[in-house]
Amino acid sequence: MGGLFVLRAGQVFDGERLIGRAAVMLEDGRVADVDTTGAPPPLAASVLDFGSESFLMPGLIDAHVHLSLGATADVVGPLLEADDASLLASMRAAAERALSAGVTTVRDLGDRGFLSLALRERGPRSGLPEILASGPPLTPPGGHCHFLGGEATSEVEVRRAVRERAERGCEFVKVMVSGGGLGGGCPAYESQYDLATLRRIVEEAHRAGCRAAAHVHGPGAIADSLSAGFDSLEHVTFLTTGGVDADAALVGRVAASGGAATVTVTSRPPGPSSGSPGCAEIERAILENHGRLWRAGARLVPGSDAGVSPDRPHDVLPSYLSTLVGGIGMIPEDALRAATSVAAKSLGLAGRKGRIMQGADADVLVVRGDPLSDLDAVRDVVAVFRDGVRAL
Numbered sequence: 001m002g003g004l005f006v007l008r009a010g011q012v013f014d015g016e017r018l019i020g021r022a023a024v025m026l027e028d029g030r031v032a033d034v035d036t037t038g039a040p041p042p043l044a045a046s047v048l049d050f051g052s053e054s055f056l057m058p059g060l061i062d063a064h065v066h067l068s069l070g071a072t073a074d075v076v077g078p079l080l081e082a083d084d085a086s087l088l089a090s091m092r093a094a095a096e097r098a099l100s101a102g103v104t105t106v107r108d109l110g111d112r113g114f115l116s117l118a119l120r121e122r123g124p125r126s127g128l129p130e131i132l133a134s135g136p137p138l139t140p141p142g143g144h145c146h147f148l149g150g151e152a153t154s155e156v157e158v159r160r161a162v163r164e165r166a167e168r169g170c171e172f173v174k175v176m177v178s179g180g181g182l183g184g185g186c187p188a189y190e191s192q193y194d195l196a197t198l199r200r201i202v203e204e205a206h207r208a209g210c211r212a213a214a215h216v217h218g219p220g221a222i223a224d225s226l227s228a229g230f231d232s233l234e235h236v237t238f239l240t241t242g243g244v245d246a247d248a249a250l251v252g253r254v255a256a257s258g259g260a261a262t263v264t265v266t267s268r269p270p271g272p273s274s275g276s277p278g279c280a281e282i283e284r285a286i287l288e289n290h291g292r293l294w295r296a297g298a299r300l301v302p303g304s305d306a307g308v309s310p311d312r313p314h315d316v317l318p319s320y321l322s323t324l325v326g327g328i329g330m331i332p333e334d335a336l337r338a339a340t341s342v343a344a345k346s347l348g349l350a351g352r353k354g355r356i357m358q359g360a361d362a363d364v365l366v367v368r369g370d371p372l373s374d375l376d377a378v379r380d381v382v383a384v385f386r387d388g389v390r391a392l
C-alpha cells in the first residue's frame with residue numbers, strides 16, 4: 001500500500017515523552033516524519049485529523065502472552081483437544097483481539113507446536129500484531145506446562161531444544177525455571193532446574209542468537225536465573241511456601257542486573273491457593289515488592305500473561321496499565337513508557353517499536369482523552385495502525 005498518510009492529533013506521546021500537537025506522517029509502513037511546526041501537509045498526502053481531544057502514541061507492547069491458551073476456566077483441556085488447524089484459528093482470533101485494543105506487538109512466551117511462528121507467516125498486514133515467539137517453553141518431564149511439548153532436562157536435551165527454537169526462527173527461549181499451577185507437580189515456589197542446567201540453556205541460547213526468558217516465582221529461582229544470565233525474568237513474584245518474601249539484597253540484584261522484569265501485574269499466585277481468602281493479600285504483597293523493584297531502579301515491563309485465565313483475555317493489557325500506577329507506584333507517563341519504548345528495548349526492538357519517530361514502524365494507537373492524567377483513557381480507542389495500515 002503506497003502513499004503518504006498524515007495523522008494529526010491533539011497530543012502526541014512519542015514513547016518517551018509528550019511532544020504536544022503534531023502531525024505524524026506514515027509511508028511504506030514506517031513513520032516518515034513527525035512535524036510539530038504546524039506546516040501544511042504535502043499536497044499528495046491523505047490527511048486524517050483526529051481532533052484536539054485525541055492522543056496519539058506508539059502501539060502498545062504486551063511482553064508476555066499465550067495466544068494458544070483460551071482465557072477460559074480450564075485452559076488445558078481445550079488445548080489438548082484442539083487440532084493444529086482449530087488451535088491456529090483461535091490463536092488468530094486472540095491476536096486480532098489484542099490488536100483491536102491497540103496492542104501492536106506481542107511476545108508469545110509459550111505456545112504448542114510453534115504455532116505462533118505459523119501465525120506470523122501471514123505477514124504484517126494480515127490484521128495481526130507483530131508476534132515475537134519462544135515456541136514451547138522448556139520444562140522438565142511432567143513439569144509446569146509440559147503439555148505444550150517443551151520437555152527437556154538433560155544437557156543434550158536442553159541444548160537440542162534451544163537450537164531447534166533458534167533454527168525455527170524463535171527470538172526467545174522460554175524456560176520454566178519455577179514450577180506453577182498449569183499441569184505440573186512442582187509448586188510455583190520451587191525450582192525445576194539446577195543452576196548448571198540454567199547456565200547451559202542461556203549459553204546455548206545466546207550462542208544461537210536468542211534471548212532467554214525465565215519464568216520465575218521463588219526467590220531461589222530468581223537468584224539462579226540472575227546468576228545464569230537470563231535476559232528477562234517473568235512474573236518475579238518472590239513466592240515462598242508461606243507467602244511472599246523478597247529480601248533487599250535480591251531486589252537489589254534484580255535491579256542491578258539491567259535485565260527486564262516482566263510484571264504480570266495482578267499475578268495470581270498459581271496453584272491451589274488461587275481464589276482462597278489469602279489470595280488478595282498475596283497479590284498485594286507481590287505488587288508491593290514490584291514497587292520496591294521499581295524504586296530500586298529495575299526495568300519493569302508489563303505483560304498480561306493473556307490466555308491463562310478468564311480474567312486475562314488477549315486484549316487485557318491496556319486495563320492493566322493502571323495497576324502499574326495504583327499498585328506499583330509509577331506515574332502514568334512511566335506506565336506508558338514501560339508499555340512502549342522500555343518494552344521495545346527489552347525485547348530487542350529499540351528504535352523500531354515503541355516510538356513515534358522517523359524510521360520507526362508505523363504501529364500507532366490513537367485514543368480519546370489524556371492518558372497522562374487518566375490512564376484509563378488508553379482504553380478509549382479511536383484508531384489503530386499496524387505497519388501503516390489502519391486496523392481499526
Ligand SMILES: [Zn+2]
Pocket residue numbers: 064065066109110305308
Ligand atoms: Zn505465562
